[in-house]
Amino acid sequence: MGLLMAGWCASGIVMLWHTWPQPVFDGLTTDDQWVLDTHGREHGFYRFLFPDIHHTQVYVSSLTGDVMQATTRTTRVWAWVGAIPHWLYPALLRKHPSLWQQVVIVLSGTGVFLTVTGLWIGVLRLRRRSPFTPYRGWHCVHHLSGTIFGVLALLWVTTGLLSMSPGGLFHSKPDAVNPLRVTGTVTGAEIRALLSRLDTAAPTGWTGVKSTLLDGHVFLQALQKSGFQRLDETLAPAPLTKEQLVQFLRPAGLLKTAESLTFLTSADAYYFNRPTHKRHFPVWRAQAADGTLIYLDAQSGAVLAMLDQAARQSRWLVYGFHDLDFWPWLRDAPTHWGIALPLLTGVLCVFLSGVIIGIRRLRLMRRSRSKRPG
Incomplete structure (x- = not known):
């Protein structure tokens, strides 16, 4: 799915390149202090140094082209004063x-x-x-x-x-909070077919595209002038509905009852904004048969959070x-x-x-x- 994200992420990188001073490539890193706990670290991140007044450093995934981290001199200094000593987080130990x-x-x-x-x-x-x-x-x-x-x-x-x-x-429990329970999997052939369809049939008015898996099916979010539109594998409009989610989640044991699926436009006791982590709304909250709470993007169906009993207790x-x-x-x-x-x-x-x-x-x-x- 990284290939589907690459075009979208690359457009964001190009925008940064045009709005910021010309960066300096500083190599590939996996043990940098500022990406030690970042998803995809095992594949490495390309580090770029920007000669701006903030001494910005940007880390780009070597696998997807996504901008995974960006720091400034101020945020790095405050990290050394606060978060790093608080969590004993120097790279020498944390790696x-x-x-x-x-x-x-x-x-x-x-x-x-x-x-x-x-x-x-x-x-x-x-x-x-x-x-x-x-x-x-x-x-x-x-x-x-x-x-x-x-x-x-x-x-x-x-x-x-x-x-x-x-x-x-x-x-x-890794099995309980594994997003694959919701997303399912697709084959390389299905991805190639979708990429080919995008290459030949995608409208010229699109300015970006994101992909989401749900129950083994690929759905796209195409960015147009009017906003995002959800599409299926055939590029036909496929707005997400409660009935679709019930149909996807119930047979897999990811929904206890139809009433266990709730539409949220604001925070509940487990899914809420933190100073360092802003949550996305609106969402669908599903309660699985084993009690796991699953939060899905109300527009795309993307898995945003999963909390089993241990996570709720903590x-x-x-x-x-x-x-x-x-x-x-x-x-x-x-x-x-x-x-x-x-x-x-x-x-x-x-x-x-x-x-x-x-x-x-x-x-x-x-x-x-x-x-x-x-």
Whole structure:
């Protein structure tokens, strides 16, 4: 299907070439810091450097010609300040997925142990009347902030550990969330026939085309002046309807009942916008016989998301607590940051005061050793 995408993607690349300064080809990469978790990494990406004021880097799939990633100097700097240290994501470690996962699990597990013991000690040292702590200075800050915000620190460290699915916990079943359950497969001969038909019969008014598989059939989205139009293998109009989806999904066990297919124009509890991931609407939501939720593009039928029982559980027990996004009003940016920032500031006081106390303790130990007679 990469061939069908190539024409569409190539037009996007040509547009970039005309609007940006002339790029410099910087080779083929699979281990670049900015594409370590990008689909198609095993085939490699062509990296292009743009001499613009933003120092833009663009990564193009060597298989499909699709623009898979684009970064600027600003986004790269912020990544090194935030996401990379947060997830222990330097390329040197992250390009070894199993090792990276074990390192994160061990370190976050250690963090859970230390937070639990710190909370226990902090509660035991509390006084019933003012002053509530026997400590002074940074020890006082650490004791009181840890007592107040320590549970939140424990919650975030624990959910961070659980997000790595230690021991397979909350790990989705590959067969349940495999898009092939919905898309089916086609043969090379069918693809060649479609490409030949596109070459000889496609109207000249098309400016782009995308492909989608559904139940072993190829459908196209042709971009015209009036917008996208969905077509079947014969290039005849084939608008997607609820009846078609029921006919496709029900026999394959991908739809429990006809009433399990719901048309959504806004977010539900599992499919919603995130700051770094914007969801597409409208969609059809289908509930399979095994409980898997399947979200399909309402226009093309493309699979947008699949969540089995493990994924739905982790949404509430892991990411709900970790991201504080249980309800729609909590996902509203002003409300979310208005609640999250004070809590994060309190937890920062716990960790920052602990680091300062630790550094001072190490200095005292070094001084005491230097004063010991040789």
